[in-house]
Amino acid sequence: GAVVSQHPSRVICKSGTSVKIECRSLDFQATTMFWYRQFPKQSLMLMATSNEGSKATYEQGVEKDKFLINHASLTLSTLTVTSAHPEDSSFYICSADGGGGPFPYFGPGTRLLVL
């Protein structure tokens, strides 16, 4: 089956720094990737839709200047959390569409802890 990877799997950073999370489709080309955020004991909430070669589309309430998304190739999308604060600590999960099935494939997630 199609595989989606994320890097890093865990990251700890200081408040005010920026963190980049990568999402890769390993064996297929993903024209569209999606970024989700999951707080403890909550479900996954869609943050933004990332299309290769164009600007990302953000969901209501998600700051586009804080969560920078780049989808420079058909196999890689990056999410950069700029000037991270403790309230940004969460589990960030990406999914990628185009792996042959009707539904996107999810990555394993990245745990971000901002101190």
Added chain:
Amino acid sequence: TQLLEQSPQFLSIQEGENLTVYCNSSSVFSSLQWYRQEPGEGPVLLVTVVTGGEVKKLKRLTFQFGDARKDSSLHITAAQPGDTGLYLCAAGYQKVTFGIGTKLQVIP
């Protein structure tokens, strides 16, 4: 207001027991999906139900789509500790919307 409501949100049972979790909505869906998520990992698709009244079986898991395509249920027979996890119902083909999930713990 949550588009997809799941119940119960937490369930702790003994190994060997049966259980049912529910996913309800006021909206009609062309399909609903069920995912399972383990701690620290992304969700994994278990099944998709498409036709109203459809029943799908995956080993000890039985999934049903309501006749009106507004709700779905997941029934687990003879639960095992390996069934422990977060069960999420979801809708959408690309932009997937998730319910809050049912956190299941099966005690040996």
